[in-house]
Amino acid sequence: MASSQLRVSQISAENLSDASDLPTEERFAALKASLSARKNSHLDSALPPGLARRVVAQMVATARPVRGRLTVKSERGSIFLDVSLRLENTASGFRLVTVDAKEISFVLEVDANERATLKFDTNYVGLEISKALRLAHFWHALSGQEGILCLDRLGPDEEKFELARLPLPTDPSVKSAEEDRIRFLEVLDEVNKATNTEFIYPSEIEDEDLKSLNRVLKVTRGGWIALPITDFTTPMNSEGVQNVLDLAIQRGEVFNGLAVTATWERHKIFGTWVDLGPSVRHISKARLATPPSEMEEWLASRSDSDSSFDIRWVPVNEAWIYVVYHEWPKPSLQAIREDIREFEEEYGRDSNEFRRAWESDEEWTREIKDADVWLTLLDAEHHLKSGA
Numbered sequence: 001m002a003s004s005q006l007r008v009s010q011i012s013a014e015n016l017s018d019a020s021d022l023p024t025e026e027r028f029a030a031l032k033a034s035l036s037a038r039k040n041s042h043l044d045s046a047l048p049p050g051l052a053r054r055v056v057a058q059m060v061a062t063a064r065p066v067r068g069r070l071t072v073k074s075e076r077g078s079i080f081l082d083v084s085l086r087l088e089n090t091a092s093g094f095r096l097v098t099v100d101a102k103e104i105s106f107v108l109e110v111d112a113n114e115r116a117t118l119k120f121d122t123n124y125v126g127l128e129i130s131k132a133l134r135l136a137h138f139w140h141a142l143s144g145q146e147g148i149l150c151l152d153r154l155g156p157d158e159e160k161f162e163l164a165r166l167p168l169p170t171d172p173s174v175k176s177a178e179e180d181r182i183r184f185l186e187v188l189d190e191v192n193k194a195t196n197t198e199f200i201y202p203s204e205i206e207d208e209d210l211k212s213l214n215r216v217l218k219v220t221r222g223g224w225i226a227l228p229i230t231d232f233t234t235p236m237n238s239e240g241v242q243n244v245l246d247l248a249i250q251r252g253e254v255f256n257g258l259a260v261t262a263t264w265e266r267h268k269i270f271g272t273w274v275d276l277g278p279s280v281r282h283i284s285k286a287r288l289a290t291p292p293s294e295m296e297e298w299l300a301s302r303s304d305s306d307s308s309f310d311i312r313w314v315p316v317n318e319a320w321i322y323v324v325y326h327e328w329p330k331p332s333l334q335a336i337r338e339d340i341r342e343f344e345e346e347y348g349r350d351s352n353e354f355r356r357a358w359e360s361d362e363e364w365t366r367e368i369k370d371a372d373v374w375l376t377l378l379d380a381e382h383h384l385k386s387g388a
Helices: 051-059 129-144 172-195 207-222 238-251 292-301 333-347 351-359 363-367 371-386
Strands: 004-008 016-018 041-047 066-074 077-089 093-098 104-111 116-122 147-153 159-166 224-227 229-236 254-262 266-269 272-275 279-288 309-315 321-325
Touching: 066 129, 077 104, 077 129, 116 129, 129 159, 129 172, 172 207, 172 272, 207 224, 207 266, 224 371, 229 238, 238 254, 238 292, 238 309, 279 351, 279 371, 292 309, 321 371, 333 351, 333 371, 351 363, 351 371
Parallel strands: 004 254
Antiparallel strands: 016 229, 041 116, 066 077, 066 147, 077 093, 093 104, 104 116, 147 159, 224 321, 229 309, 254 279, 266 272, 279 309, 279 321
16 A cells, blocks of 8 residues: 655644534534523522511621622532622612622612512623533522522621522523533533633634534544545645655655644634644545645745645545544544444455555445545554554
């Protein structure tokens, strides 16, 4: 089999032109509308007459803000938020409100007839993901499970009040959106911890951010990724360009078993770069799309020894590119071999026979559905066995 190892100094998402979006088991694209960060999450509920006045009387002993704690207690456990509260007079009564907390707004409002309302709003924009996730879990505990909402005064004298039975009434569409948000935040938190990155909840959620997040998630979970692409480029130094040029002259413009080593790869998610480290990219068959004359011209005219030249490639027969990342968990060799065995059993052909026929462009190989997947698995098996 004719194959070649090409080393490039760097490669990023811009070096690959996707043929289609990756499958998204997390349904990021579908969740985008419900994850709109500009829509705060809101809950409100009426309280028993007289309770709010008693709470306020006990909570506020001075004109200064009072330290408090909101706690949800249920069979699943408890979750709390610490808040600072102060008393404000209103046209029809008074209210107890949170102070200097952009992410939450808790209001206990009482009118002249002692009718009381509890209101709870959240705003995730600008929060670290770990804090946003805790806030989202608290909101879900208020609206999604049976329990009790309590308010504690933490000082100067501790006091506890049971404010409401849970769950608080919630619009089903809002509740569904918050559940989607939790799944989204859990994925961000997972990537946070895996890559030692700290994301900030964005003011806007763009398709490109979700696409990059999904790709990074697949890599951190499995250590590899398969991409359908229309073309890709490899920035190469003069030695690499000369190597490709020599091979093209000897063997033609179609390269079999192409393996490209990348020293790093990074993706931008919500304004933060995530580095996935070095990788090897395998593609079963690719056609050199950059004319040899352009490579020869660049080699003859270059003046800077550190300069690089982008060589463009186009997959043959819609072959996918398979990327293995050195710093992340590698896929199981056993699992790869089981997938290969399924292809062999389905088509009654040995993998070595299939690869030889594919490289010779024998007609029967074109009739195999997902032949590129079979080849990708064979490349993956070879890579894992070699320990590269």
